[in-house]
Amino acid sequence: MIYPERFSNLPEYAFPRLRALLDAHAPGGEVVHMSIGEPRHPMPPFVGKVLQEALAGFGKYPVNEGTPALLDAITAWLMRRYGVTLTPERVMALNGTREGLFNLALALCPEAKRGARPVVLTPNPFYQVYAVAAAAVGAEPRFVPATAATGHLPDYAALPPEVLDRVALAYVCSPANPQGAVASRTYWAELLALAERHDFRIIADECYSEIWRDAPPPGLLEVAAETGADPERVLVVHSLSKRSNLPGLRSGFIAGGAESIRRIRQLRNYAGAPLPEPLQAVAAAVWDDEAHVAANRALYHEKYRIADAVLDGVPGYAAPPAGFFLWLPVADGEAAALKLWRETGVRALPGAYLSRDTETGNPGKGFIRVAMVAAALEFRDGLTRLRDCLYT
Numbered sequence: 001m002i003y004p005e006r007f008s009n010l011p012e013y014a015f016p017r018l019r020a021l022l023d024a025h026a027p028g029g030e031v032v033h034m035s036i037g038e039p040r041h042p043m044p045p046f047v048g049k050v051l052q053e054a055l056a057g058f059g060k061y062p063v064n065e066g067t068p069a070l071l072d073a074i075t076a077w078l079m080r081r082y083g084v085t086l087t088p089e090r091v092m093a094l095n096g097t098r099e100g101l102f103n104l105a106l107a108l109c110p111e112a113k114r115g116a117r118p119v120v121l122t123p124n125p126f127y128q129v130y131a132v133a134a135a136a137v138g139a140e141p142r143f144v145p146a147t148a149a150t151g152h153l154p155d156y157a158a159l160p161p162e163v164l165d166r167v168a169l170a171y172v173c174s175p176a177n178p179q180g181a182v183a184s185r186t187y188w189a190e191l192l193a194l195a196e197r198h199d200f201r202i203i204a205d206e207c208y209s210e211i212w213r214d215a216p217p218p219g220l221l222e223v224a225a226e227t228g229a230d231p232e233r234v235l236v237v238h239s240l241s242k243r244s245n246l247p248g249l250r251s252g253f254i255a256g257g258a259e260s261i262r263r264i265r266q267l268r269n270y271a272g273a274p275l276p277e278p279l280q281a282v283a284a285a286v287w288d289d290e291a292h293v294a295a296n297r298a299l300y301h302e303k304y305r306i307a308d309a310v311l312d313g314v315p316g317y318a319a320p321p322a323g324f325f326l327w328l329p330v331a332d333g334e335a336a337a338l339k340l341w342r343e344t345g346v347r348a349l350p351g352a353y354l355s356r357d358t359e360t361g362n363p364g365k366g367f368i369r370v371a372m373v374a375a376a377l378e379f380r381d382g383l384t385r386l387r388d389c390l391y392t
């Protein structure tokens, strides 16, 4: 049999890789899971009621782009959160944002850019679907370091102009998974100017936008509106998985220029997997409510405080301004994760499982990623064991 080459050299996915690293060894204590970014706070209390009332919708094929009620709830939320006014035609409902981050490349990445193979930029380390999207469209992925030296965000402007001219899509994650870095207004404005000069699109993965410490992270849509950028350059992706502790609902959206969204909708009319209507009804109610979001953020604030207290004095520890991960420097991420598991039972993810080797090395190698998803007491216990094992 013949198989495609385009996905053949994908590394093993992070979590099977972690199981292969750890599971042959017994845990050195009561197990604390800090490797997976799966929220564990309560979901909004009204989800069951809304679902119950919308059950009849399971008897229908769902609306591809999103029900009018869902699109209205999303545009109202974008107005409240970012002060931007978008018509519903500029939004597309997603079956979770991971598939959207993948499929929008199929809809929008051209076959060639300036007569050559297009380039897709991704930060390094990064949320892995960006690289698979690049592979699927036959583009050349370019893994751009997002390290302490670059404020943990990719410095795309430092790439050679001849590479930038071939860029079709540039992914940016803010707040960043795994580092928690936040793109400032200036970062977004400069990136928009670069995209204008070299004629590429920016895909802002803002899934962690509602989990922040001191101030709400600025969004690409609002900066694009403020600076008068071409709306077709900008695609912004949001999720209910982290904001509302509903990773199993599989609900998010893309917002962008009318023509880009029209093309995404068109492709999905043929090949998409729309969100069932009862789930769209739940999603609309969840976007409409901010009380549960504030309560959720308060739970993360408690864990930010715990992290600051437990890791006080640990060299290289930097309090993340947003998101729910700690990105902790170690000599070698795999060795540290294994030692941590064998000596304490705490599970953390080696940073290199989220990053790629490049000619300048692998920027995730000297890190572990710790998810702050467990309840406060369990989190404090796990983090204390981690500190005592790795940093004393």
Ligand SMILES: Cc1ncc(COP(=O)(O)O)c(C=O)c1O
Pocket: 037, 095, 096, 097, 098, 099, 127, 173, 177, 205, 207, 238, 239, 240, 241, 247, 250, 251, 252
């Ligand atoms: C950076 C980032 N983007 C996107 C997603 C996908 O979220 P979902 O598909 O649950 O909406 C995740 C999930 O972990 C993520 O960390």
